[in-house]
Amino acid sequence: MFDLKGYGPELAEGALVTVELAFFSLALAIVLGLLGASAKLSGNRFLAGFASTYTTLVRGVPDLVMMLLFYYGGQVGVNMLSDYLWETYDIDFFFQFDPFISGIVTIGLIFGAYMTETFRGAFLAVETGQIEAARAYGFTRWHTFRRVMIPQMLRHALPGIGNNWQVLLKTTALVSIIGLTDMVRVAEEAAKAERMPFHFFIPVAAVYLILTAASELFIKWLDKRAHAGVVQGS
Protein backbone atom coordinates (compact mmCIF):
# COMPACT_ATOMS: atom_id res chain seq x y z
CA MET A 1 0.00 0.00 0.00
CA PHE A 2 2.78 2.31 0.90
CA ASP A 3 5.08 2.17 -2.07
CA LEU A 4 7.98 4.59 -1.79
CA LYS A 5 9.31 3.69 -5.25
CA GLY A 6 12.60 2.45 -3.85
CA TYR A 7 13.31 5.67 -1.99
CA GLY A 8 12.40 4.09 1.36
CA PRO A 9 15.94 3.34 2.61
CA GLU A 10 17.18 6.78 1.55
CA LEU A 11 14.28 8.43 3.31
CA ALA A 12 15.00 6.43 6.46
CA GLU A 13 18.65 7.48 6.33
CA GLY A 14 17.54 11.06 5.79
CA ALA A 15 15.32 10.83 8.85
CA LEU A 16 18.31 9.66 10.86
CA VAL A 17 20.33 12.63 9.60
CA THR A 18 17.52 14.96 10.68
CA VAL A 19 17.45 13.47 14.18
CA GLU A 20 21.24 13.56 14.53
CA LEU A 21 21.35 17.14 13.36
CA ALA A 22 18.64 18.10 15.83
CA PHE A 23 20.42 16.44 18.77
CA PHE A 24 23.85 17.91 18.02
CA SER A 25 22.33 21.35 17.53
CA LEU A 26 20.42 21.02 20.79
CA ALA A 27 23.62 20.12 22.64
CA LEU A 28 25.42 23.15 21.20
CA ALA A 29 22.41 25.38 21.91
CA ILE A 30 22.28 24.27 25.56
CA VAL A 31 26.00 24.91 26.05
CA LEU A 32 25.73 28.34 24.41
CA GLY A 33 22.57 29.08 26.35
CA LEU A 34 24.22 28.29 29.67
CA LEU A 35 27.24 30.39 28.75
CA GLY A 36 25.04 33.24 27.52
CA ALA A 37 22.82 33.22 30.59
CA SER A 38 25.85 33.09 32.90
CA ALA A 39 27.39 36.00 30.99
CA LYS A 40 24.21 38.03 31.23
CA LEU A 41 23.93 37.42 34.97
CA SER A 42 27.63 37.65 35.72
CA GLY A 43 27.51 41.33 36.60
CA ASN A 44 30.48 41.86 34.29
CA ARG A 45 29.46 44.64 31.93
CA PHE A 46 31.65 43.48 29.09
CA LEU A 47 30.38 39.88 29.23
CA ALA A 48 26.75 40.94 29.64
CA GLY A 49 27.04 43.34 26.71
CA PHE A 50 28.57 40.64 24.56
CA ALA A 51 25.76 38.21 25.39
CA SER A 52 23.06 40.83 24.71
CA THR A 53 24.60 41.66 21.36
CA TYR A 54 24.61 37.97 20.51
CA THR A 55 20.94 37.41 21.39
CA THR A 56 19.83 40.63 19.68
CA LEU A 57 21.71 39.85 16.47
CA VAL A 58 20.38 36.32 16.28
CA ARG A 59 16.79 37.36 16.89
CA GLY A 60 16.93 39.96 14.13
CA VAL A 61 18.10 37.71 11.30
CA PRO A 62 16.19 34.86 9.61
CA ASP A 63 17.60 31.39 10.22
CA LEU A 64 17.92 30.69 6.50
CA VAL A 65 19.98 33.83 5.85
CA MET A 66 22.27 32.95 8.71
CA MET A 67 22.60 29.41 7.42
CA LEU A 68 23.48 30.62 3.92
CA LEU A 69 25.99 33.05 5.40
CA PHE A 70 27.70 30.34 7.44
CA TYR A 71 27.63 27.77 4.69
CA TYR A 72 28.86 29.88 1.79
CA GLY A 73 30.77 32.38 3.90
CA GLY A 74 32.25 29.69 6.12
CA GLN A 75 33.90 27.98 3.16
CA VAL A 76 35.25 31.25 1.79
CA GLY A 77 36.54 32.11 5.25
CA VAL A 78 38.27 28.75 5.61
CA ASN A 79 39.79 29.11 2.15
CA MET A 80 41.14 32.56 3.01
CA LEU A 81 42.58 31.24 6.25
CA SER A 82 44.18 28.29 4.52
CA ASP A 83 45.69 30.55 1.82
CA TYR A 84 47.07 32.84 4.50
CA LEU A 85 48.54 29.96 6.51
CA TRP A 86 50.08 28.43 3.42
CA GLU A 87 51.67 31.66 2.21
CA THR A 88 52.99 32.96 5.51
CA TYR A 89 53.74 29.86 7.57
CA ASP A 90 53.86 27.07 4.98
CA ILE A 91 51.19 25.22 6.90
CA ASP A 92 48.98 22.98 4.82
CA PHE A 93 45.58 23.37 6.36
CA PHE A 94 42.32 22.72 4.67
CA PHE A 95 38.90 22.01 5.95
CA GLN A 96 35.80 21.25 3.95
CA PHE A 97 32.82 23.12 5.34
CA ASP A 98 30.07 20.59 4.83
CA PRO A 99 26.35 21.31 5.16
CA PHE A 100 26.02 19.09 8.24
CA ILE A 101 28.51 21.15 10.22
CA SER A 102 27.11 24.45 8.93
CA GLY A 103 23.68 23.25 9.94
CA ILE A 104 24.74 22.35 13.48
CA VAL A 105 26.65 25.61 13.91
CA THR A 106 23.81 27.76 12.60
CA ILE A 107 20.97 26.02 14.41
CA GLY A 108 23.08 25.77 17.57
CA LEU A 109 23.90 29.49 17.45
CA ILE A 110 20.30 30.50 16.80
CA PHE A 111 18.80 28.36 19.52
CA GLY A 112 21.69 29.19 21.82
CA ALA A 113 20.30 32.72 21.81
CA TYR A 114 16.80 31.53 22.67
CA MET A 115 18.20 29.19 25.31
CA THR A 116 20.11 32.13 26.80
CA GLU A 117 16.80 33.85 27.49
CA THR A 118 15.24 30.65 28.80
CA PHE A 119 18.11 29.94 31.18
CA ARG A 120 18.36 33.56 32.27
CA GLY A 121 14.72 33.52 33.31
CA ALA A 122 15.16 30.17 35.02
CA PHE A 123 18.25 31.30 36.96
CA LEU A 124 16.37 34.38 38.12
CA ALA A 125 13.52 32.16 39.29
CA VAL A 126 15.77 30.35 41.78
CA GLU A 127 15.00 31.76 45.21
CA THR A 128 17.67 34.03 46.60
CA GLY A 129 17.33 32.22 49.95
CA GLN A 130 18.78 29.12 48.31
CA ILE A 131 21.83 31.03 47.14
CA GLU A 132 22.27 32.72 50.49
CA ALA A 133 22.07 29.34 52.19
CA ALA A 134 24.76 27.99 49.87
CA ARG A 135 26.96 31.00 50.67
CA ALA A 136 26.34 30.46 54.38
CA TYR A 137 27.63 26.90 53.98
CA GLY A 138 30.80 28.34 52.53
CA PHE A 139 30.18 27.24 48.93
CA THR A 140 32.34 28.99 46.37
CA ARG A 141 30.66 30.76 43.47
CA TRP A 142 31.29 27.79 41.19
CA HIS A 143 29.93 25.33 43.73
CA THR A 144 26.83 27.44 44.28
CA PHE A 145 26.35 27.53 40.54
CA ARG A 146 26.82 23.81 40.02
CA ARG A 147 25.19 22.36 43.10
CA VAL A 148 22.39 24.81 43.80
CA MET A 149 21.65 26.99 40.80
CA ILE A 150 21.76 24.39 38.01
CA PRO A 151 19.62 21.69 39.63
CA GLN A 152 16.99 24.16 40.76
CA MET A 153 17.04 26.18 37.59
CA LEU A 154 16.35 23.15 35.38
CA ARG A 155 12.81 22.80 36.67
CA HIS A 156 12.00 26.35 35.58
CA ALA A 157 13.88 26.01 32.31
CA LEU A 158 12.25 22.78 31.20
CA PRO A 159 9.11 24.23 29.54
CA GLY A 160 11.26 26.74 27.67
CA ILE A 161 13.73 24.08 26.58
CA GLY A 162 10.80 21.97 25.40
CA ASN A 163 9.37 24.79 23.29
CA ASN A 164 12.76 25.58 21.80
CA TRP A 165 13.30 21.93 20.98
CA GLN A 166 9.99 21.73 19.12
CA VAL A 167 10.90 24.76 17.02
CA LEU A 168 14.46 23.52 16.53
CA LEU A 169 13.23 20.19 15.23
CA LYS A 170 11.23 21.94 12.52
CA THR A 171 14.10 24.31 11.71
CA THR A 172 16.29 21.33 10.76
CA ALA A 173 14.24 21.09 7.54
CA LEU A 174 16.04 24.22 6.30
CA VAL A 175 19.34 22.38 6.10
CA SER A 176 18.03 20.59 3.01
CA ILE A 177 18.28 23.97 1.25
CA ILE A 178 22.05 24.11 1.66
CA GLY A 179 22.33 20.61 0.29
CA LEU A 180 22.35 18.23 3.26
CA THR A 181 20.63 14.98 2.30
CA ASP A 182 18.17 14.90 5.16
CA MET A 183 14.71 13.45 4.64
CA VAL A 184 13.33 16.69 3.21
CA ARG A 185 16.00 16.74 0.53
CA VAL A 186 15.42 13.09 -0.37
CA ALA A 187 11.68 13.67 -0.54
CA GLU A 188 12.15 16.72 -2.73
CA GLU A 189 14.35 14.87 -5.19
CA ALA A 190 12.03 11.88 -5.24
CA ALA A 191 8.96 14.09 -5.67
CA LYS A 192 10.56 15.88 -8.62
CA ALA A 193 11.79 12.68 -10.28
CA GLU A 194 8.53 10.77 -9.85
CA ARG A 195 6.27 13.82 -10.20
CA MET A 196 4.43 12.74 -7.05
CA PRO A 197 4.76 15.51 -4.46
CA PHE A 198 2.06 14.30 -2.06
CA HIS A 199 3.39 10.77 -2.15
CA PHE A 200 6.77 11.77 -0.71
CA PHE A 201 6.15 14.92 1.28
CA ILE A 202 3.23 13.65 3.30
CA PRO A 203 5.20 10.72 4.82
CA VAL A 204 7.99 13.17 5.69
CA ALA A 205 5.48 15.53 7.27
CA ALA A 206 4.13 12.55 9.21
CA VAL A 207 7.62 11.74 10.51
CA TYR A 208 7.95 15.32 11.75
CA LEU A 209 4.53 15.05 13.40
CA ILE A 210 5.54 11.82 15.12
CA LEU A 211 8.79 13.41 16.29
CA THR A 212 7.07 16.49 17.67
CA ALA A 213 4.29 14.46 19.28
CA ALA A 214 6.77 12.06 20.89
CA SER A 215 8.84 15.00 22.13
CA GLU A 216 5.75 16.53 23.64
CA LEU A 217 5.04 13.38 25.62
CA PHE A 218 8.67 13.04 26.70
CA ILE A 219 8.82 16.66 27.86
CA LYS A 220 5.62 16.19 29.83
CA TRP A 221 7.15 13.16 31.52
CA LEU A 222 10.38 15.03 32.29
CA ASP A 223 8.41 17.95 33.65
CA LYS A 224 6.49 15.65 35.96
CA ARG A 225 9.75 14.16 37.21
CA ALA A 226 11.35 17.57 37.64
CA HIS A 227 8.41 18.66 39.75
CA ALA A 228 8.58 15.63 42.05
CA GLY A 229 8.59 16.94 45.57
CA VAL A 230 7.31 20.39 44.62
CA VAL A 231 4.17 21.19 46.55
CA GLN A 232 1.78 22.78 44.10
CA GLY A 233 -0.69 25.35 45.27
CA SER A 234 -4.18 24.51 44.22
Next chain:
Amino acid sequence: MPEFIVEWLNQNEIFTAMTLMEYWDGLVTTVQLVFLSLVIGLIVAVPLAILRTVKNPFVSGPIWLYTYLFRGTPLLIQLYIIYYGVAQIPGIQDTFWWTIFREPFYPALLAFTLNTAAYTTEIIRGAIVATPHGEIEAAKAYGMHWAMRMRRIILPSAARRAVQAYANEVIFMLHASAIASVVTIVDLTGAARNIYSRFYAPFDAFIFVALCYMALTFMLVFAFRKLENHLLRHQRPASG
Protein backbone atom coordinates in the same frame (compact mmCIF):
# COMPACT_ATOMS: atom_id res chain seq x y z
CA MET B 1 17.66 57.59 -8.09
CA PRO B 2 19.47 60.92 -8.31
CA GLU B 3 22.36 61.03 -10.75
CA PHE B 4 25.12 61.72 -8.23
CA ILE B 5 24.15 58.72 -6.09
CA VAL B 6 24.19 56.45 -9.13
CA GLU B 7 27.62 57.77 -10.06
CA TRP B 8 28.91 57.29 -6.57
CA LEU B 9 27.46 53.77 -6.42
CA ASN B 10 29.03 52.85 -9.74
CA GLN B 11 32.41 53.05 -8.11
CA ASN B 12 31.43 50.10 -5.94
CA GLU B 13 32.05 46.66 -7.23
CA ILE B 14 29.02 44.90 -5.77
CA PHE B 15 26.67 47.48 -4.34
CA THR B 16 25.94 49.31 -7.56
CA ALA B 17 22.64 51.01 -8.27
CA MET B 18 21.54 47.90 -10.13
CA THR B 19 22.12 45.44 -7.31
CA LEU B 20 20.57 47.82 -4.81
CA MET B 21 17.47 47.93 -6.98
CA GLU B 22 17.43 44.12 -6.91
CA TYR B 23 17.52 44.21 -3.13
CA TRP B 24 14.76 46.81 -3.16
CA ASP B 25 12.53 44.67 -5.38
CA GLY B 26 13.24 41.75 -3.08
CA LEU B 27 12.27 43.87 -0.09
CA VAL B 28 8.99 44.79 -1.76
CA THR B 29 8.22 41.13 -2.45
CA THR B 30 9.08 40.09 1.10
CA VAL B 31 6.94 42.82 2.61
CA GLN B 32 4.01 42.00 0.32
CA LEU B 33 4.23 38.30 1.05
CA VAL B 34 4.51 38.72 4.81
CA PHE B 35 1.95 41.50 5.09
CA LEU B 36 -0.69 39.73 2.99
CA SER B 37 -0.24 36.38 4.70
CA LEU B 38 -0.43 37.98 8.14
CA VAL B 39 -3.54 40.00 7.35
CA ILE B 40 -5.40 37.10 5.74
CA GLY B 41 -4.12 34.76 8.46
CA LEU B 42 -5.42 37.03 11.19
CA ILE B 43 -8.81 37.42 9.51
CA VAL B 44 -9.12 33.63 9.26
CA ALA B 45 -7.75 32.99 12.73
CA VAL B 46 -10.24 35.03 14.76
CA PRO B 47 -13.36 33.02 13.82
CA LEU B 48 -11.37 29.78 13.99
CA ALA B 49 -10.17 30.63 17.48
CA ILE B 50 -13.73 31.38 18.60
CA LEU B 51 -14.99 28.11 17.12
CA ARG B 52 -12.06 26.28 18.67
CA THR B 53 -13.39 27.23 22.13
CA VAL B 54 -16.85 25.81 21.38
CA LYS B 55 -17.66 22.75 23.50
CA ASN B 56 -19.00 20.67 20.58
CA PRO B 57 -16.11 18.38 19.52
CA PHE B 58 -17.39 18.24 15.93
CA VAL B 59 -16.75 21.96 15.67
CA SER B 60 -13.56 22.35 17.68
CA GLY B 61 -12.07 18.98 16.68
CA PRO B 62 -11.33 19.73 13.01
CA ILE B 63 -9.85 23.10 13.94
CA TRP B 64 -7.66 21.45 16.54
CA LEU B 65 -6.51 18.97 13.90
CA TYR B 66 -5.73 21.78 11.45
CA THR B 67 -3.64 23.73 13.95
CA TYR B 68 -1.95 20.57 15.16
CA LEU B 69 -0.93 19.52 11.66
CA PHE B 70 0.32 22.94 10.63
CA ARG B 71 2.15 23.58 13.87
CA GLY B 72 3.67 20.12 14.04
CA THR B 73 5.33 20.13 10.61
CA PRO B 74 7.96 22.46 9.15
CA LEU B 75 6.74 25.36 7.03
CA LEU B 76 9.20 24.29 4.32
CA ILE B 77 7.33 20.98 3.85
CA GLN B 78 3.99 22.79 3.73
CA LEU B 79 5.41 25.10 1.10
CA TYR B 80 6.75 22.18 -0.96
CA ILE B 81 3.46 20.29 -0.73
CA ILE B 82 1.47 23.28 -1.92
CA TYR B 83 3.99 24.51 -4.50
CA TYR B 84 4.62 21.15 -6.14
CA GLY B 85 1.23 19.72 -5.30
CA VAL B 86 -1.00 22.32 -6.91
CA ALA B 87 0.21 21.45 -10.38
CA GLN B 88 -0.71 17.80 -9.75
CA ILE B 89 -4.37 18.45 -9.05
CA PRO B 90 -6.09 16.83 -12.03
CA GLY B 91 -7.63 19.34 -14.40
CA ILE B 92 -6.33 22.44 -12.67
CA GLN B 93 -4.24 23.39 -15.66
CA ASP B 94 -7.40 24.02 -17.66
CA THR B 95 -9.07 26.32 -15.14
CA PHE B 96 -8.38 29.96 -14.42
CA TRP B 97 -6.82 28.98 -11.08
CA TRP B 98 -3.84 27.81 -13.02
CA THR B 99 -3.06 31.33 -14.23
CA ILE B 100 -2.87 32.34 -10.57
CA PHE B 101 -1.11 29.35 -9.09
CA ARG B 102 1.44 29.06 -11.87
CA GLU B 103 3.22 32.02 -10.31
CA PRO B 104 5.22 30.83 -7.31
CA PHE B 105 4.05 33.87 -5.32
CA TYR B 106 0.54 32.52 -4.74
CA PRO B 107 1.36 28.98 -3.58
CA ALA B 108 3.84 30.58 -1.18
CA LEU B 109 1.22 33.06 -0.01
CA LEU B 110 -1.23 30.20 0.57
CA ALA B 111 1.33 28.15 2.52
CA PHE B 112 2.37 31.11 4.68
CA THR B 113 -1.24 32.11 5.30
CA LEU B 114 -2.29 28.62 6.37
CA ASN B 115 0.76 28.37 8.63
CA THR B 116 0.37 31.71 10.34
CA ALA B 117 -3.40 31.22 10.67
CA ALA B 118 -2.75 27.98 12.58
CA TYR B 119 -0.34 29.63 15.02
CA THR B 120 -2.51 32.73 15.40
CA THR B 121 -5.60 30.61 16.06
CA GLU B 122 -3.85 28.97 18.99
CA ILE B 123 -2.56 32.31 20.30
CA ILE B 124 -6.04 33.86 20.23
CA ARG B 125 -7.65 30.74 21.64
CA GLY B 126 -5.24 30.82 24.56
CA ALA B 127 -6.12 34.45 25.18
CA ILE B 128 -9.87 33.78 24.95
CA VAL B 129 -9.70 30.84 27.34
CA ALA B 130 -7.76 32.97 29.81
CA THR B 131 -10.50 35.60 30.04
CA PRO B 132 -11.21 36.14 33.76
CA HIS B 133 -14.51 34.54 34.61
CA GLY B 134 -15.70 37.65 36.41
CA GLU B 135 -15.65 39.63 33.19
CA ILE B 136 -17.93 37.12 31.49
CA GLU B 137 -20.23 36.97 34.51
CA ALA B 138 -20.46 40.73 34.61
CA ALA B 139 -21.32 40.81 30.91
CA LYS B 140 -24.02 38.19 31.49
CA ALA B 141 -25.36 40.17 34.41
CA TYR B 142 -25.74 43.12 32.07
CA GLY B 143 -27.86 40.92 29.85
CA MET B 144 -25.40 40.72 26.96
CA HIS B 145 -26.01 37.78 24.67
CA TRP B 146 -23.20 35.58 23.33
CA ALA B 147 -22.29 37.62 20.24
CA MET B 148 -22.25 40.91 22.05
CA ARG B 149 -20.26 39.44 24.91
CA MET B 150 -17.74 38.14 22.42
CA ARG B 151 -17.49 41.41 20.56
CA ARG B 152 -17.49 43.83 23.46
CA ILE B 153 -15.87 41.95 26.30
CA ILE B 154 -14.04 38.75 25.41
CA LEU B 155 -12.28 39.70 22.16
CA PRO B 156 -10.96 43.10 23.30
CA SER B 157 -9.79 41.59 26.54
CA ALA B 158 -8.20 38.66 24.67
CA ALA B 159 -6.50 41.03 22.22
CA ARG B 160 -4.62 42.61 25.10
CA ARG B 161 -3.43 39.23 26.30
CA ALA B 162 -2.54 38.03 22.80
CA VAL B 163 -0.61 41.01 21.51
CA GLN B 164 2.76 39.99 22.91
CA ALA B 165 2.63 36.45 21.55
CA TYR B 166 1.28 37.77 18.27
CA ALA B 167 4.22 40.15 17.93
CA ASN B 168 6.51 37.14 18.19
CA GLU B 169 4.48 35.35 15.54
CA VAL B 170 4.79 38.34 13.18
CA ILE B 171 8.55 38.40 13.57
CA PHE B 172 8.69 34.64 13.18
CA MET B 173 6.73 34.98 9.93
CA LEU B 174 9.05 37.69 8.61
CA HIS B 175 12.01 35.39 9.23
CA ALA B 176 10.24 32.32 7.91
CA SER B 177 9.40 34.14 4.69
CA ALA B 178 13.06 33.77 3.71
CA ILE B 179 12.28 30.24 2.53
CA ALA B 180 10.16 31.70 -0.28
CA SER B 181 13.47 32.01 -2.11
CA VAL B 182 13.66 28.22 -2.53
CA VAL B 183 10.59 28.16 -4.79
CA THR B 184 12.21 30.67 -7.18
CA ILE B 185 10.59 33.76 -5.64
CA VAL B 186 13.06 36.66 -5.64
CA ASP B 187 12.38 38.04 -2.17
CA LEU B 188 15.09 39.68 -0.05
CA THR B 189 16.86 36.37 0.49
CA GLY B 190 16.37 35.45 -3.15
CA ALA B 191 17.99 38.70 -4.22
CA ALA B 192 20.91 38.03 -1.88
CA ARG B 193 21.32 34.53 -3.30
CA ASN B 194 21.36 35.86 -6.86
CA ILE B 195 23.93 38.50 -5.99
CA TYR B 196 26.02 35.96 -4.10
CA SER B 197 26.16 33.64 -7.08
CA ARG B 198 26.96 36.48 -9.46
CA PHE B 199 29.89 37.89 -7.49
CA TYR B 200 30.78 34.90 -5.31
CA ALA B 201 30.82 37.29 -2.37
CA PRO B 202 28.93 35.59 0.45
CA PHE B 203 29.78 38.10 3.16
CA ASP B 204 28.71 41.17 1.21
CA ALA B 205 25.54 39.60 -0.15
CA PHE B 206 24.27 37.94 3.01
CA ILE B 207 25.42 40.38 5.67
CA PHE B 208 23.73 43.20 3.81
CA VAL B 209 20.49 41.27 3.61
CA ALA B 210 20.80 40.28 7.26
CA LEU B 211 20.99 43.97 8.13
CA CYS B 212 17.86 44.62 6.05
CA TYR B 213 15.95 41.93 7.94
CA MET B 214 17.29 43.26 11.21
CA ALA B 215 16.03 46.74 10.40
CA LEU B 216 12.60 45.33 9.52
CA THR B 217 12.55 43.26 12.71
CA PHE B 218 13.40 46.21 14.93
CA MET B 219 10.79 48.36 13.23
CA LEU B 220 8.21 45.68 13.98
CA VAL B 221 9.39 45.32 17.56
CA PHE B 222 9.12 49.07 18.01
CA ALA B 223 5.65 49.23 16.45
CA PHE B 224 4.36 46.39 18.59
CA ARG B 225 5.80 47.95 21.72
CA LYS B 226 3.84 51.12 20.90
CA LEU B 227 0.71 49.06 20.29
CA GLU B 228 1.19 47.18 23.52
CA ASN B 229 1.63 50.39 25.46
CA HIS B 230 -1.53 51.67 23.87
CA LEU B 231 -3.58 48.54 24.61
CA LEU B 232 -2.27 48.15 28.13
CA ARG B 233 -2.28 51.82 29.08
CA HIS B 234 -4.80 51.19 31.86
CA GLN B 235 -2.20 49.03 33.60
CA ARG B 236 0.45 51.69 33.68
CA PRO B 237 1.24 52.83 37.20
CA ALA B 238 -0.30 56.24 37.85
CA SER B 239 2.42 58.82 37.41
CA GLY B 240 2.84 60.90 40.50
